[in-house]
Amino acid sequence: MDLTHRPRRLREDRVRELVSETSLEPADLIAPVFVDATTGERQPIESMPGHERVPIEDSVARVEEVLETGVEAVMLFGIPESKDATGTRAWAEDGVVQEATRRITAETDAYVITDVCLCEYTEHGHCGTLEPGIRETETGSREDPSLTVDNDATLESLRKTAVSHAAAGADMVAPSSMTDGMVGAIRDELDGEGFDDVPIMSYAAKYESAFYGPFRDAADGAPAFGDRRHYQMDPANAREAMREVRLDVEQGADVLLVKPALPYLDIVADVRREFEQPVAAYNVSGEYAMLHAAAEKGWLDLEETARESLLSIKRAGADLILTYFAEDIAEQLR
Numbered sequence: 001m002d003l004t005h006r007p008r009r010l011r012e013d014r015v016r017e018l019v020s021e022t023s024l025e026p027a028d029l030i031a032p033v034f035v036d037a038t039t040g041e042r043q044p045i046e047s048m049p050g051h052e053r054v055p056i057e058d059s060v061a062r063v064e065e066v067l068e069t070g071v072e073a074v075m076l077f078g079i080p081e082s083k084d085a086t087g088t089r090a091w092a093e094d095g096v097v098q099e100a101t102r103r104i105t106a107e108t109d110a111y112v113i114t115d116v117c118l119c120e121y122t123e124h125g126h127c128g129t130l131e132p133g134i135r136e137t138e139t140g141s142r143e144d145p146s147l148t149v150d151n152d153a154t155l156e157s158l159r160k161t162a163v164s165h166a167a168a169g170a171d172m173v174a175p176s177s178m179t180d181g182m183v184g185a186i187r188d189e190l191d192g193e194g195f196d197d198v199p200i201m202s203y204a205a206k207y208e209s210a211f212y213g214p215f216r217d218a219a220d221g222a223p224a225f226g227d228r229r230h231y232q233m234d235p236a237n238a239r240e241a242m243r244e245v246r247l248d249v250e251q252g253a254d255v256l257l258v259k260p261a262l263p264y265l266d267i268v269a270d271v272r273r274e275f276e277q278p279v280a281a282y283n284v285s286g287e288y289a290m291l292h293a294a295a296e297k298g299w300l301d302l303e304e305t306a307r308e309s310l311l312s313i314k315r316a317g318a319d320l321i322l323t324y325f326a327e328d329i330a331e332q333l334r
């Protein structure tokens with residue numbers, strides 16, 4: 001038997017950690033937090049077991065729970081008390097994210113990243129101002145194939161929103177609307193207002209994905225009509241992702257995010273190879289919900305599959321991971 005090469009030699013318990021290529025740390029994880037201005041008490045999110053929408057009054061307590069697990073960063077999403085056609089509550093000084101950010105940064109050491117988008121703030125649920133001439137019908141079910149967001153008008157709203165978050169104390173802003181030119185516009189506005197030290201984590205390659213379903217329960221951001229395929233990416237495209245990411249890099253993005261994560265690990269790996277900036281991946285609500293659903297049926301082990309999922313995202317090249325598993329995995333790792 002001539003077997004010179006036996007990879008099994010390095011799989012013995014005492015050596016496998018020494019040769020392990022990838023590790024997962026609580027410091028790699030970002031926990032999404034939903035702050036809801038419409039509620040006075042915590043509301044469980046049915047399709048995302050273990051997650052809640054919390055009132056502004058509870059935002060500090062919620063973030064303290066995250067910090068106790070060893071996770072040091074949170075991503076804030078807001079559900080405003082009211083919505084309108086252009087999403088004006090997104091940049092209100094007394095808006096839900098602004099208020100929560102002020103409290104969290106005053107009372108905790110958490111690194112606060114804020115979602116910069118308009119879909120939670122517009123009554124139609126799209127990620128920006130709609131093009132002139134497009135109106136909602138009474139049934140809200142207008143199927144107009146040309147329906148889309150007015151790109152350049154939306155840039156103005158994103159500028160104001162990002163600056164209002166920075167003014168409230170946000171450590172980093174994360175534009176997620178896939179508006180062309182959003183990173184450059186936000187960088188310009190932040191710098192003009194004296195926030196040149198606030199980094200931008202751009203949702204550089206965000207796909208129009210069916211895996212976002214449960215998030216829409218959580219953030220109340222489902223479009224009332226149409227879909228987001230005019231501004232989010234076609235799941236069929238990989239080269240286009242490199243183009244999207246390159247544009248954001250040229251506009252000054254500090255961190256490059258790919259969303260979703262597991263069905264797009266090839267994109268995570270491509271971005272890692274092609275660019276020097278840190279790469280983030282968003283392990284989205286559907287990726288979380290499907291493991292929970294299978295575990296509930298006894299078909300999968302939740303802890304093991306969650307951990308393996310996050311490890312694979314890191315192995316593909318992500319430096320940081322936004323995940324609903326953040327707290328559970330961080331506790332396991334301790």
Ligand SMILES: [Zn+2]
Nearest residue numbers: 117118119127
């Ligand atoms: Zn959006």
